[in-house]
Amino acid sequence: MYNRTTGLIQGVDVALGFNRMVGKTVLHYRILREIGKGGMGVVYKAEDTKLHRAVAIKVLSTDLVGDEKARARFLREVRAASAIDHPNICTVYEVNEVEDVMFFVMQYVEGKTLKKFISGRPLPLDQALEFSLQLTDALAEAHRRNVVHRDIKSSNIMLNERHQLKILDFGLAKLLKAAESSAADGIMDLTQVGSPFGTASYMSPEQARGEIADSRSDLFSMGVVMYEMLTGRLPFRGKSSVDVMHAVMHEDPTPLGDGFPQRLQQLMSKLMAKDKNARYQSADLLLEDLRALVRSHYVEQGVIPTDKSASLQATRQPQKGKGLMGKVSSWVQRTFNTGALVREETSGTPSATPDITPSMWQSRDKKAIAILPFKNLSGSPEDDFYSFSLADSVITELAQLRDLVFRLPPYKDHYQNKDVDPRAVGAQLSVDAVLVGGYIKSGERFRVTPQLVDVITGEIVWSEKIDVDARDI
Structure with a gap:
C-alpha cells in the first residue's frame, strides 16, 4: 500500500491509476515517466535504485488484474522473453507482483523505433541487409527455444545509438511446446483459434484468417519489415484493417524493382509466400540464404568489410568430411x-x-x-x-x-x-x-x-x- 509518510508504494495502489505512478517507487524502482502503451499494459522508464541503472517496467493494465487469461498471457510473455539470450532481443531482468499488480523489469533501450528511423523512406541497401541479418539471427535464436513472437513489426523494434536493433514486446509470444502439450493436458491455448492476433499490416495470411500461427508466421512478418526497410513503404495497404488483411491473404506485393539484386527479390517472394509451406521453413534457413546474398553483394563491391565478416559466417559450420x-x-x-x-x-x-x-x-x-x-x-x-x-x-x-x-x-x-x-x-x-x-x-x-x-x-x-x-x- 501507499505510505503517505515516505512516499513509497510498498505495494501498488491500484486506485491511484497508471497516470499517477510517475514519481512513485515500486520496490526499488523509481518510476520516471511513461514511454508506451499496449493492449495489455503501460511501459514506464524507471531507475533501479540498487544498481543505479535505467530500466523499463511493463505493468499489466489495472482493468485486467482480475482476468486470469490476461495474467497467464502476461507471465507467458515474461517466460518467453527471459528464456532468450541474444544481443538483438530486449533482456528481461525480473518479474514481480505487488498488491495483485503484475509487472516485469527489462532492459531500457535508448534510441528510436525502427518505424521512426525508416519514416517512409527506403534505407540504403547495405544498412537494410545488415538490419535484416540482425533480426533474422534473433528470430532464429527465439525459434530454437520454441518461442514465436507473433507480432513482429517495425514499431516493436528499437534501434540504439550503436545501430543495434532490439526486438521488444513478446506479449503475444507463444511457447510452442506448451501449446503442443496443452491438448494432452486439457488446457486451451490462450489465443483462441478464429481470432486474428497481431498487427494487420504485418500479420501472415494464416494469422489474418484467425488460424494458429507458428514460426513461419514470424518469417512472413520479417519479410514485411524487410520490404518496409528496402522500399520505405508497407507491402499490404488499405483504408481499413479489413482491407489490409484482405490484401495480406489475396494480393502480391509490388516487386522491389530493377535497382535490387534478383536474388533478393526471390528471397522476398519466398519469405512472403501466401502458403506457409512454400515459405522458408525455419529462420536458420533464411539466415543462410540471407548471408549468402549479403556476401555476394559485398563481393560485387570488391571486398567484405572487416566489421561485417563475423556476422556473415554460417550459423552452423558443416562437419568436416560429412x-x-x-x-x-x-x-x-x-x-x-x-x-x-x-x-x-x-x-x-x-x-x-x-x-x-x-x-x-x-x-x-x-x-x-x-x-x-x-x-x-x-x-x-x-x-x-x-x-x-x-x-x-x-x-x-x-x-x-x-x-x-x-x-x-x-x-x-x-x-x-x-x-x-x-x-x-x-x-x-x-x-x-x-x-x-x-x-x-x-x-x-x-x-x-x-x-x-x-x-x-x-x-x-x-x-x-x-x-x-x-x-x-
Missing part, C-alpha cells in the same frame, strides 16, 4: 588456411603430399580470387541450382579468412554452364586467381571437381575430386 558441403568446406579450409597445396585425387580424402608451390603463391601477400558458378556437367536442368549453391558454399568458408579478397563477376548468370577462359575472366576482374569447378550427378553418386587457376601463368594451382553419396547432399 556430406558434399562438408567436403567442400574441408577442401577450402585445407587449401587456403594451411597453404598446403593438394594434388588432384580420386576422392575427397585430404592428401598428405603437397605439390610444389607455383608462381606468385609463394608470396605471403593478400591474394584476390574470383569465384565463378560451378558448371553442371550432366546437362540436367534440375541440377542447375547447384551451380550457385556450390560457389556460395566456398564463399562461406572464404569469408572467414582475412588473407583473401574474393570477387564474383558482375553478371554471374552470363558464366553459368559456359566454357570460359579463367585467365581472361581473371584479367577482367583484376584478381590473382580464378576458382572454377564442375559437378555431375550420376545415379546415387555426386562428384565435384574444383580448380584454382593462376591468372598470370595459367597453371592449375590446386585441383581435387570430391565424391559423395547423392543422398548426403
Whole structure:
C-alpha cells in the first residue's frame, strides 16, 4: 500500500491509476515517466535504485488484474522473453507482483523505433541487409527455444545509438511446446483459434484468417519489415484493417524493382509466400540464404568489410568430411588456411603430399580470387541450382579468412554452364586467381571437381575430386 509518510508504494495502489505512478517507487524502482502503451499494459522508464541503472517496467493494465487469461498471457510473455539470450532481443531482468499488480523489469533501450528511423523512406541497401541479418539471427535464436513472437513489426523494434536493433514486446509470444502439450493436458491455448492476433499490416495470411500461427508466421512478418526497410513503404495497404488483411491473404506485393539484386527479390517472394509451406521453413534457413546474398553483394563491391565478416559466417559450420558441403568446406579450409597445396585425387580424402608451390603463391601477400558458378556437367536442368549453391558454399568458408579478397563477376548468370577462359575472366576482374569447378550427378553418386587457376601463368594451382553419396547432399 501507499505510505503517505515516505512516499513509497510498498505495494501498488491500484486506485491511484497508471497516470499517477510517475514519481512513485515500486520496490526499488523509481518510476520516471511513461514511454508506451499496449493492449495489455503501460511501459514506464524507471531507475533501479540498487544498481543505479535505467530500466523499463511493463505493468499489466489495472482493468485486467482480475482476468486470469490476461495474467497467464502476461507471465507467458515474461517466460518467453527471459528464456532468450541474444544481443538483438530486449533482456528481461525480473518479474514481480505487488498488491495483485503484475509487472516485469527489462532492459531500457535508448534510441528510436525502427518505424521512426525508416519514416517512409527506403534505407540504403547495405544498412537494410545488415538490419535484416540482425533480426533474422534473433528470430532464429527465439525459434530454437520454441518461442514465436507473433507480432513482429517495425514499431516493436528499437534501434540504439550503436545501430543495434532490439526486438521488444513478446506479449503475444507463444511457447510452442506448451501449446503442443496443452491438448494432452486439457488446457486451451490462450489465443483462441478464429481470432486474428497481431498487427494487420504485418500479420501472415494464416494469422489474418484467425488460424494458429507458428514460426513461419514470424518469417512472413520479417519479410514485411524487410520490404518496409528496402522500399520505405508497407507491402499490404488499405483504408481499413479489413482491407489490409484482405490484401495480406489475396494480393502480391509490388516487386522491389530493377535497382535490387534478383536474388533478393526471390528471397522476398519466398519469405512472403501466401502458403506457409512454400515459405522458408525455419529462420536458420533464411539466415543462410540471407548471408549468402549479403556476401555476394559485398563481393560485387570488391571486398567484405572487416566489421561485417563475423556476422556473415554460417550459423552452423558443416562437419568436416560429412556430406558434399562438408567436403567442400574441408577442401577450402585445407587449401587456403594451411597453404598446403593438394594434388588432384580420386576422392575427397585430404592428401598428405603437397605439390610444389607455383608462381606468385609463394608470396605471403593478400591474394584476390574470383569465384565463378560451378558448371553442371550432366546437362540436367534440375541440377542447375547447384551451380550457385556450390560457389556460395566456398564463399562461406572464404569469408572467414582475412588473407583473401574474393570477387564474383558482375553478371554471374552470363558464366553459368559456359566454357570460359579463367585467365581472361581473371584479367577482367583484376584478381590473382580464378576458382572454377564442375559437378555431375550420376545415379546415387555426386562428384565435384574444383580448380584454382593462376591468372598470370595459367597453371592449375590446386585441383581435387570430391565424391559423395547423392543422398548426403
